Structure formats: C-alpha cells, structure tokens
Amino acid sequence: LISRALRHQFVIPEWLDFISHIEEFYWSVKGLTGGKVASYIPQLARFSPDHWGVSVCTIDGQRYSIGDTDIHFTMQSCSKPVTYAIALNELGNETVHKYVGTEPSGRMFNAIVLDYNDKPHNPLVNAGSILVNGLLQSLVKPDMSSSEKFDYVQQYFKRMAGGEYVGFSNGTFLSERENADRNFSLGYYMRENKCFPEKCDLMASLDLYFQCCSMEVTTESMSVMAATLANGGICPITGDQVMQPNAVRDVLSLMHSCGMYDYSGQFAFKVGLPAKSGVCGAIMLVIPNVMGVCTWSPPLDSLGNSVRGLKFCEEMVQVFNFHRY
Numbered sequence: 289l290i291s292r293a294l295r296h297q298f299v300i301p302e303w304l305d306f307i308s309h310i311e312e313f314y315w316s317v318k319g320l321t322g323g324k325v326a327s328y329i330p331q332l333a334r335f336s337p338d339h340w341g342v343s344v345c346t347i348d349g350q351r352y353s354i355g356d357t358d359i360h361f362t363m364q365s366c367s368k369p370v371t372y373a374i375a376l377n378e379l380g381n382e383t384v385h386k387y388v389g390t391e392p393s394g395r396m397f398n399a400i401v402l403d404y405n406d407k408p409h410n411p412l413v414n415a416g417s418i419l420v421n422g423l424l425q426s427l428v429k430p431d432m433s434s435s436e437k438f439d440y441v442q443q444y445f446k447r448m449a450g451g452e453y454v455g456f457s458n459g460t461f462l463s464e465r466e467n468a469d470r471n472f473s474l475g476y477y478m479r480e481n482k483c484f485p486e487k488c489d490l491m492a493s494l495d496l497y498f499q500c501c502s503m504e505v506t507t508e509s510m511s512v513m514a515a516t517l518a519n520g521g522i523c524p525i526t527g528d529q530v531m532q533p534n535a536v537r538d539v540l541s542l543m544h545s546c547g548m549y550d551y552s553g554q555f556a557f558k559v560g561l562p563a564k565s566g567v568c569g570a571i572m573l574v575i576p577n578v579m580g581v582c583t584w585s586p587p588l589d590s591l592g593n594s595v596r597g598l599k600f601c602e603e604m605v606q607v608f609n610f611h612r613y
C-alpha cells in the first residue's frame with residue numbers, strides 16, 4: 289500500500305475527492321423514508337429503520353466507511369454468492385452447473401419453480417442456493433460432520449473478509465429454520481424432481497443454507513468480501529487467494545443478471561454492476577477491478593431491495609463512470 293501511495297498508483301487516485309462524493313451520496317440518501325423492515329423473524333424485525341451505513345474497500349486496500357458501519361447484521365441472501373463461489377472453487381463450474389442453471393427466473397426469489405431442464409434457475413434464488421448448499425453438504429469434503437462443515441464454510445467467509453468480523457447469529461438460524469415452510473417445500477420439491485446428488489441429505493443441506501443466511505457481518509467486513517470478488521478472488525487486505533479467478537467470474541456474471549431479485553434487469557440497466565441484496569437490508573456491490581461496496585439500511589421496497597441502498601448505487605453511477613457499458 290505504501291509503495292503504491294508513493295508512486296501515486298492507486299486505483300482511485302483522487303481519493304479525497306472520491307470519498308467526499310461518497311459522503312455526499314450518503315447524506316442525500318439518509319433522509320429517504322419508505323420501505324419496510326423485514327418482519328418475518330424477530331431478529332430482523334428488531335432493527336431500527338434509521339440504520340444506514342456504507343463501506344468501501346478498493347482492490348488496493350483503501351478503505352472508507354460512514355454511518356452505522358460496525359453494527360452486526362446477518363448476511364441473509366448476500367451469503368448466496370459466497371456459497372456459490374465456494375462450490376465453484378471446490379467443484380468447478382461443470383459439476384456445479386450440472387445441478388443448477390444460469391438463467392434469471394423471472395419469478396419471486398422463493399418461487400416453487402424449476403427451469404426447462406428441471407433444475408433450479410440460478411444459485412442466487414432460494415431454490416438454487418438450497419441446491420448449492422446441498423452440493424457443499426454432499427460433494428465437498430463429504431466425510432466432514434455437519435459441525436466441521438459449518439466451520440469449513442465459515443472459514444471461507446472469514447478469509448474473504450480478510451479476517452474482519454464474520455460471526456454467526458444462532459437466534460437468526462433457529463428462527464429461519466422455524467419459519468421456513470417455503471424453503472422446506474422447495475427442498476422437497478427439488479428432491480422429488482431428483483435435483484440433488486444421490487447421497488445428499490436434504491435436512492443437513494437446508495441447515496447449512498439457514499446457517500449461511502445467519503452469518504453475521506458489518507458493512508466494513510462485507511465491503512472486504514465484495515472487494516475480494518472485485519479483485520479476482522484475492523483478498524486485498526491480506527493478499528490471500530481465496531477463490532480462483534474463473535469462479536469469481538461466474539459469480540459476478542450471475543450477480544449481474546440475477547442478484548437484485550425482480551429488479552435485476554433494471555439494476556443491470558441503470559447501475560450496470562454485479563450486486564446482491566438481502567432481506568437484512570444490505571447490498572453487496574462489486575465494481576470489478578476497482579472496489580467492493582457494502583450498503584446497509586433495513587427498510588426494503590416491495591421487491592425486497594433496500595430503499596436507501598438502491599438509491600445510493602444509482603446516485604454513485606450518475607457521478608462516477610462505473611457502469612460496465
């Protein structure tokens with residue numbers, strides 16, 4: 289970092305100017321009202337609608353955070369690209385995509401629907417992510433016990449976050465499992481259609497899915513995860529090659545087309561960057577070869593995306609030319 293600084297070779301050379309704009313977007317979006325905090329489990333319903341935090345981490349390790357950036361929240365669906373990345377990294381994309389497709393579903397994230405090959409549409413909707421967790425459960429280190437498998441998977445999350453905060457909310461995990469009729473239905477429906485590998489244990493796969501949704505982060509740690517994806521799988525603050533570059537390419541391609549629920553097409557059009565949102569109110573945004581961004585504000589719009597987070601992303605690309613096209 290220091291030698292790059294001395295050579296003026298940062299990926300964002302005018303850093304102070306850049307963060308003054310980030311600050312400006314932050315404050316302009318803070319006043320937004322509207323949207324509803326997720327209320328299907330008490331652990332999410334308890335969050336104040338006023339929370340608002342943004343963190344950025346560049347691929348050369350420059351950091352900036354503003355607002356509620358050290359409060360712990362669970363990743364929810366923002367974990368889906370990470371579990372997909374682990375499966376790709378361990379199994380390769382041919383094996384993974386024998387079981388899960390690459391098309392947007394055009395349906396709600398939790399719809400009970402398979403594609404024309406009888407596969408879940410993609411790894412970023414619930415069905416696809418439950419399936420990917422099934423692959424992690426049955427094909428990756430199949431001899432591990434479920435507790436060892438949890439540690440193994442969480443270790444990947446931690447390495448992506450460069451050792452910054454990645455915890456686990458047991459309360460959320462238990463609530464998710466108790467309020468998961470739809471996810472259980474998806475699991476049974478996929479098992480009926482022979483979507484899982486033969487030796488896959490459905491209950492253990494669903495548990496792993498709920499556990500991944502219950503991984504806890506802060507905007508700071510999630511911005512480092514996003515930056516690892518922006519940096520071809522190398523964590524910018526540790527230099528650790530966590531994922532192979534081709535795994536990262538696949539993850540970003542699907543985040544671009546499927547990461548923002550039924551707003552994915554509009555987001556790809558307006559913002560033009562890979563992102564994943566979750567019911568926690570976070571958005572993990574990747575600006576490839578530049579930086580990772582995490583925004584967090586619990587109130588969600590009718591499609592499930594954070595109201596403030598969306599507006600922030602849209603404002604940012606109005607000023608900076610990050611849109612891929």
Ligand code: DON
Pocket residue numbers: 363364365366397412413414464471501565566567568
């Ligand atoms: O499966 C669920 O209902 C949640 N735990 C995940 C929710 C989420 O963020 C929505 N996802 N696409």
